[in-house]
Amino acid sequence: MVLYTSPFPNSFLSVLHSFSWGLIFPCYWLADRLVGSFVPTTYEKRQRADDPCYFHALCIIITTPIYLALLVASLPFALIGFLLWSPLQSARRPYIYSRLKDKNHANGATLLTEWKAAGSGKSFCFGSANVCLLPDSLARFNNIFNTQARAKEIGRRIRNGASRPQIKIYIDSPTNTSISAASFSSLVSPQAGDNRTVNAGIKRTTSMEYKGDNCGSNNGEENREDKGGSAEPHEGEENTCIVRINGEENGHMSDTETDTVNGQARASGPAEPSLEGDAEVSKTPNHKQKEGDSGSLDSCSASRESLVKVRVGDGTVDQSTVNNKLLYKASIMKKTSVRKKKHTDETFDHEISAFFPANLDFLCLQEVFDKRAAEKLKEQLHHYFEYIVYDVGVYSCHSCCSFKFVNSGLLFASRYPVMDAAYHCYPNGRGMDSLASKGALFLKVQVGSTPQDQRIVGYISCTHLQAIAGDTTVRCEQLDMLQDWLSEFRKSTSSSSTANPEELVAFDVLCGDLNFDNCSSEDKLEQQHSLFTHYKDPCRAGPGEDKPWAIGTLMDPEGLYDEEVCTPDNLQKVLESEEGRKGYLVYPTSKNHSSSQKGRKASLKGNGRRIDYMLYTEEGLYLEWKVEVEEFSFITQLAGLTDHLPVAMRLMVSTGEDDP
Numbered sequence: 001m002v003l004y005t006s007p008f009p010n011s012f013l014s015v016l017h018s019f020s021w022g023l024i025f026p027c028y029w030l031a032d033r034l035v036g037s038f039v040p041t042t043y044e045k046r047q048r049a050d051d052p053c054y055f056h057a058l059c060i061i062i063t064t065p066i067y068l069a070l071l072v073a074s075l076p077f078a079l080i081g082f083l084l085w086s087p088l089q090s091a092r093r094p095y096i097y098s099r100l101k102d103k104n105h106a107n108g109a110t111l112l113t114e115w116k117a118a119g120s121g122k123s124f125c126f127g128s129a130n131v132c133l134l135p136d137s138l139a140r141f142n143n144i145f146n147t148q149a150r151a152k153e154i155g156r157r158i159r160n161g162a163s164r165p166q167i168k169i170y171i172d173s174p175t176n177t178s179i180s181a182a183s184f185s186s187l188v189s190p191q192a193g194d195n196r197t198v199n200a201g202i203k204r205t206t207s208m209e210y211k212g213d214n215c216g217s218n219n220g221e222e223n224r225e226d227k228g229g230s231a232e233p234h235e236g237e238e239n240t241c242i243v244r245i246n247g248e249e250n251g252h253m254s255d256t257e258t259d260t261v262n263g264q265a266r267a268s269g270p271a272e273p274s275l276e277g278d279a280e281v282s283k284t285p286n287h288k289q290k291e292g293d294s295g296s297l298d299s300c301s302a303s304r305e306s307l308v309k310v311r312v313g314d315g316t317v318d319q320s321t322v323n324n325k326l327l328y329k330a331s332i333m334k335k336t337s338v339r340k341k342k343h344t345d346e347t348f349d350h351e352i353s354a355f356f357p358a359n360l361d362f363l364c365l366q367e368v369f370d371k372r373a374a375e376k377l378k379e380q381l382h383h384y385f386e387y388i389v390y391d392v393g394v395y396s397c398h399s400c401c402s403f404k405f406v407n408s409g410l411l412f413a414s415r416y417p418v419m420d421a422a423y424h425c426y427p428n429g430r431g432m433d434s435l436a437s438k439g440a441l442f443l444k445v446q447v448g449s450t451p452q453d454q455r456i457v458g459y460i461s462c463t464h465l466q467a468i469a470g471d472t473t474v475r476c477e478q479l480d481m482l483q484d485w486l487s488e489f490r491k492s493t494s495s496s497s498t499a500n501p502e503e504l505v506a507f508d509v510l511c512g513d514l515n516f517d518n519c520s521s522e523d524k525l526e527q528q529h530s531l532f533t534h535y536k537d538p539c540r541a542g543p544g545e546d547k548p549w550a551i552g553t554l555m556d557p558e559g560l561y562d563e564e565v566c567t568p569d570n571l572q573k574v575l576e577s578e579e580g581r582k583g584y585l586v587y588p589t590s591k592n593h594s595s596s597q598k599g600r601k602a603s604l605k606g607n608g609r610r611i612d613y614m615l616y617t618e619e620g621l622y623l624e625w626k627v628e629v630e631e632f633s634f635i636t637q638l639a640g641l642t643d644h645l646p647v648a649m650r651l652m653v654s655t656g657e658d659d660p
Helices: 011-036 042-049 055-091 136-142 147-162 220-225 255-266 319-329 371-381 431-435 472-493 521-527 568-575 578-584 598-603
Strands: 096-099 121-133 166-172 202-204 240-245 308-311 349-353 362-368 387-390 411-414 418-425 439-449 455-464 503-513 540-542 612-616 626-635 647-654
Touching: 011 055, 011 136, 042 055, 121 136, 121 147, 121 371, 121 439, 121 455, 121 503, 121 612, 121 626, 136 147, 147 362, 147 371, 349 568, 362 371, 362 455, 362 503, 371 387, 371 411, 387 418, 411 439, 411 455, 418 472, 439 472, 439 503, 455 472, 472 503, 472 521, 503 647, 568 578, 612 626, 612 647
Parallel strands: 121 362, 166 240, 166 308, 349 626, 455 503
Antiparallel strands: 096 387, 121 647, 202 240, 362 411, 387 411, 418 439, 439 455, 503 612, 626 647
16 A cells, blocks of 8 residues: 555645645634634633733734734635635545654664564553644633644653653562652663663663664673563563662661662763753743653653562562662652552553653554644654654545544554555534544554564554534444444455465554543443454443543643643642542543532542543454553643543563573
8 A cells, every 4th residue: 555645646736735725824823813812721811810900901902803804804815715725625635644764863763673573572552642732712612722832842742751761660579569659760861872880779680771872782791690580671672771679688778879879860961952942832831841840841750650660579678668768868859659559450550650651652643633733743753753644634525424624633653664554534423523524544554574574563543533422323333433444454454364474463452532431321332332342441341330540531621720730740649649530530420410510529430531542452463472461551741731641551462482
C-alpha cells in the first residue's frame, strides 16, 4: 500500500487548495476571535475579578465592532474560497504521512535497533490522549483556551517525558512490597560517555545513556556480573537504568552512603534546554514553570511512578528506613510518603504517573481538529517520533452522508516505520458530532524481523466515537463497524499464509476515546458489546465493573485551573486520594444520582468516568508468542492542557526463547 505524503495527488490541486483556504481563513479567524471573546474560562474570570477598572470589558466594547466590520468585509472572499475549496475535497487523500528525514532532529528514533526475535522477548509501549485541540472558541466551552500555544506545549511535554531515561529501582526486601512514590530527581541521565557509577549501596547494572546519544556499550564487567539476574533488561529496551538498593546492617543505609547519593545528585548535568522561547506559551496559566514542576518541558527527572519496582530478596531489610534515607537526605529529591501497592493480586504494575512512560513507542491522539495546531504539534513530536500520520479524515460531503467541516481529529506517532494505513469515517454521526469526520485509523507497523527474514509486524487502531450523552445506539453501531473494519484491514494487509508465514504478528492494540465508561448505568449496551470478547481491557473486571485501581480519565472542566491540580505533580497527588478524585473527576452517572452534584459522588460506582481506553487482543497473533501487560499508567503530565487524562500501556511480547 502506498502511504500518502501529501494531501493531494498533484501540486496544482495543492496550490489551488492553499489559495481557496487563504480566502476562507480571515473570515474563519475573525469569527473564532469574536466568539471566543464572549466565552471566558474560569482562569480568565478570576483574573478579571481582580481588575477594578474593568479593562477587559472595555477592550471587548472597542474590539467587537471592529471584528464585526472586518468579518462582514471578509465574507465575500470567504464565499468565493468556499466554492473552490469544497469540490477539491473529493480529490483529497484521507491522511498525511510524515517521515522525519533528518534523524539527528529526533532524540528517540536514533537509538532504535531492529528486533530480531532473539532472547526472551521485547516490550512495546503505547499511549493515548484526547488533547482537545479545537478552534479556540469551541475549546473554551470545555474551559480550555489558547489552542496554538497548548499544541506546542503538549508536544514538548510528551517528547520530554518519553525521551527521559527509563529508571528501574529494585529494593531487596523479604517483607515489604511497597512502591516508592518519590520523584527520583537526582537520577537524571548523564551526558554521552559519562559512566559514573551510583555508589553507596545503589548499584548500576546497565547503561544510563541519554536518549538520542548513540553511545557505546557500558562497563562490560558490571553487565557480565549481573547477567541472568532478574533485573536484566529484555532485548530492545533502550535507555534503561536499573538500580538495585541492597540493605546493609539490617537494611539501614549509613549517612556516608546517603551523602554520596546526595553528592551524586548535585553532580548531575543540567536539564535539556528549551528549543523554543516561552513567550507564547506563558500566555496560559498552565504553562508557567514552577520549581518542582515535573511536567515542565525542561525537567529531565524521573517521576513519582512505578519505574520504581520492588524485588523481594533474601535477608531482613527495614524498607521504611531505606526509603527515608534515600529520599529525605538527597537535597533535590521531593519529600513524600511511601505509596503502598494495595492490589497485590494484579499481574502487572499500575500507577498514576506524572510523566509519559520512558521509551514510548506509539502515540494515538484524539481531537487534533485545528490544522494549525496539528502542524505545531507534529513539529514538536518529530523531535522524538520519526513517523507521524496526521490530518486524518475527510471534508465537505466526500465519502460521508453529511457535510464535514473538520477532520477526524486523529493523529498517530510512531518510532517504528508504518507499512500500511487506512481510514474509515463513521456515517452515522449525530448532532454536533456529524460536523466532524469522526472515524477510525488503522495502521500496520514493522517492529523487526527474524533471522529467517520474516517481518515482525504489529497492528494499531485509533478511534473516537460519538460523544453526545444518550446516543448509545449510535456508539454500538460504530463499534460494530469498527470490528468489521478491523477484520477487513487485517485481511487486506496480511501477506502471510498459515503454511508459509512471511509475517509474524506481535501485537494488535486498539485505543481511543470511546465516550462511554464501564460503570454508568446508561452505558450498559456498550459495556456488553462483543468487542470486549475479542479485545481485553486491563482496567476492566467485567461489564459494569472496573478494577479497584482504575480511575476516571474525564476531568471536571470547572476545576482545571485550581492550584491543587494545575501541575502534573499536584494533579498526581490529588488523584491518588479518593477525596481528590471526587473533587476533580467526572463520575459515572446513574438513574438515582446526578454526577454534577459533588456531594453525591460518594454513592456512585468506580473512581470516575474512564472513557479513554487501551485494549489489546491475543487473537490472530503468532501462536508461539505470548502477549502480556507489563504496566498500565494514568498520566498527569498534560495537567491544565486538556480535560482528559492520557493513558499508557506497556506490552511484553514473550518469544519463549532463552537469552543467547
